[in-house]
Amino acid sequence: MFDEIEFDRIKKLPKYVFAEVNELKMQERRAGADVIDFSMGNPDGDTPEHIREKLIESAQKTKTHGYSTSKGIPKLLMAIADWYKTRYDCELDPMTECVATMGSKEGYAHLTYAITNPGDVAIVPDPTYPIHEYSFRLAGGNVMKFGIEFDEHYRLNEDKFFEDLVRTFKESSPRPKYVLVNFPHNPSTATVTQEFYVRLVALAKELRFYVISDIAYGDITFRGYKTPSIMSVPGAKDVAVESFTLSKSYNMAGWRVGFFVGNKKLIGALQKIKSWLDYGMFTPIQVAATVALNGDQQCVRDITAKYEHRQDILIDAFNRAGWPMQHNEASMFVWAKIPESAAHLGSLEFSKKLLVEAGVAVAPGIGFGEYGEGWVRIALIENDNRIRQAARNIKEFLKQFEK
Ligand SMILES: Cc1ncc(COP(=O)(O)O)c(C=O)c1O
Structure with a gap:
């Protein structure tokens, strides 16, 4: 109805790339999968x-x-x-x-x-x-x-x-x-x-x-x-x-x-x-x-320490699983290049495949702009055990790309 009535402002917005990964995440969860979710910068801790x-x-x-x-x-x-x-x-x-x-x-x-x-x-x-x-x-x-x-x-x-x-x-x-x-x-x-x-x-x-x-x-x-x-x-x-x-x-x-x-x-x-x-x-x-x-800023120091600790755990575990990545100096994220053997997929396909086959959700770099292609963003919002579990899943997942 009323096809001639257009919303030009909304038309300027492309389809939200993250929505695609989110929909897939929901679908997987509805099907009973346990998704380890590193896809959003949504802190998992309580407010002090x-x-x-x-x-x-x-x-x-x-x-x-x-x-x-x-x-x-x-x-x-x-x-x-x-x-x-x-x-x-x-x-x-x-x-x-x-x-x-x-x-x-x-x-x-x-x-x-x-x-x-x-x-x-x-x-x-x-x-x-x-x-x-x-x-x-x-x-x-x-x-x-x-x-x-x-x-x-x-x-x-x-x-x-x-x-x-x-x-x-x-x-x-x-x-x-x-x-x-x-x-x-x-x-x-x-x-x-x-x-x-x-x-x-x-x-x-x-x-x-x-x-x-x-x-x-x-x-x-x-x-x-x-x-x-x-x-x-x-x-x-x-x-x-x-x-x-x-x-x-x-x-x-x-x-x-x-x-x-x-x-x-x-x-x-x-x-x-x-x-x-x-x-x-x-x-x-x-x-x-x-x-x-x-007030007392000890709570901020505690929250920061948690992210630093998780970054150490994640980088160590993912490196050992065959996905090389380095430490950074700030934020609640790791910005990681897609493993070389899977780079041909591009960040969106890689993220979708990682979600469906390894149960690990990350944000595809292309969602942040063209220069984000080839990368994914991993938010440090899962606990140590879940990070280690993700690394085990990823190790298995990456085997298919070995020549
Ligand atoms: C760089 C940056 N700026 C701003 C925001 C928005 O934060 P909020 O609207 O919660 O203050 C975010 C949220 O992830 C962010 O990453």
């Missing part, structure tokens, strides 16, 4: 107790049940500013340079909606967390891409990045207005140095573009690596905003709490559009999020 308790206590106060403030309650905004001051020695005005969002994904969707004029160009390095690219496209913008490169420790090749960024910028017409960066990177786990942001801020001022930086995995770092922030570069607020989420550091993915900070013009745009679109997160969630940010 003191945060849950604060939510309950606040929810019992009936004054918290009405509409909240869309940009975030003042105490949460102050906690966000303090978080930046403590970690990155960056001064932020809570009311004009900070905004709380319903998870950072919501923030991306609405920030781009607020700041994109039809035909505006954003540069988004590839592969990427899909919302980074599609938030601009859905808002009527265009996206230019280039592939990122990194070494065997998953450290970004920063010189090559800047070479490609400048070339892409100069090739684009109209001039790009926005450059999106995300380090520690999803899906590749690539990390950068503080110097990277010094160069990026200088380039943004020279070429006149805004930077949108995502440090969702900023806390989850190993072996001495510390995530730098663009916000600690003097003058960054002239050209940049940055997002963070409580989803990963505090196992709060289902709560939907994140935030954006930085440049007043961009933060103001996000605050304004949100004031039209929502009434803010449920106040008790905001109160509990304030406690998470202000």
Whole structure:
């Protein structure tokens, strides 16, 4: 019915590659298979107790049940500013340079909606967390891409990045207005140095573009690596905003709490559009999020240690099963090249076959963009025993590719 009525915005969205693997996962489970699921960055642990308790206590106060403030309650905004001051020695005005969002994904969707004029160009390095690219496209913008490169420790090749960024910028017409960066990177786990942001801020001022930086995995770092922030570069607020989420550091993915900070013009745009679109997160969630940010950070260290431990177990077990892969410095993922003998399948076919024949679900690299082809993303959300079981299954699975 009504075939002439089209939804152009929705038509811009390709079929979600991950949906194909998800459907297959459901199908396998319905058929009784035990799927070991490394496919999503959905933390498996509980939210720390003191945060849950604060939510309950606040929810019992009936004054918290009405509409909240869309940009975030003042105490949460102050906690966000303090978080930046403590970690990155960056001064932020809570009311004009900070905004709380319903998870950072919501923030991306609405920030781009607020700041994109039809035909505006954003540069988004590839592969990427899909919302980074599609938030601009859905808002009527265009996206230019280039592939990122990194070494065997998953450290970004920063010189090559800047070479490609400048070339892409100069090739684009109209001039790009926005450059999106995300380090520690999803899906590749690539990390950068503080110097990277010094160069990026200088380039943004020279070429006149805004930077949108995502440090969702900023806390989850190993072996001495510390995530730098663009916000600690003097003058960054002239050209940049940055997002963070409580989803990963505090196992709060289902709560939907994140935030954006930085440049007043961009933060103001996000605050304004949100004031039209929502009434803010449920106040008790905001109160509990304030406690998470202000409270003892031992829980974050514990969560990080769990991922580091799982990474060690998984890399050791998968290497021994005949799938070579290396350690990285951050995030809750391993980004692994498809074993050479199975590379001809491509990441989607490999992932589907691995799921059906080995009962192991991973995210195919192609779902993150063309430069993700040849790779898969393994989320460290299964326990040690399940990781070891997956390795045994994979060892059997890989035998078919031996010549
Ligand atoms: C890089 C990155 N940014 C943002 C998000 C969104 O997180 P949330 O919407 O839960 O804050 C994710 C989620 O996986 C992510 O990987």
